[in-house]
Amino acid sequence: MSLIPQALAAAGSIGVPQPTGMKITDIGVLISRIISLAFIVAGILTFAFLVMGGVEWLTSGGDKGKTENARNRITAAV
Secondary structure (H helix, E strand, O other): OOOHHHHHHHHOOOOOOOOOOOOOOOHHHHHHHHHHHHHHHHHHHHHHHHHHHHHHHHOOOOOHHHHHHHHHHHHHHO
């Protein structure tokens, strides 16, 4: 028998060292942070598309094609 498993068992739990500054200790926390980041990015993109559609609508100058394109962009953002 080897003494290494006994020495490690006596030392307590065996862990993998983490890089400095990494505070994620569980896969659930990692998934939660990824989902939170995805929602933030989606919100920013939605707002950007709404603003772009609004600006396009305002600058369409009554052109039916540009107005329809702006309306479609706003609808797609929502």
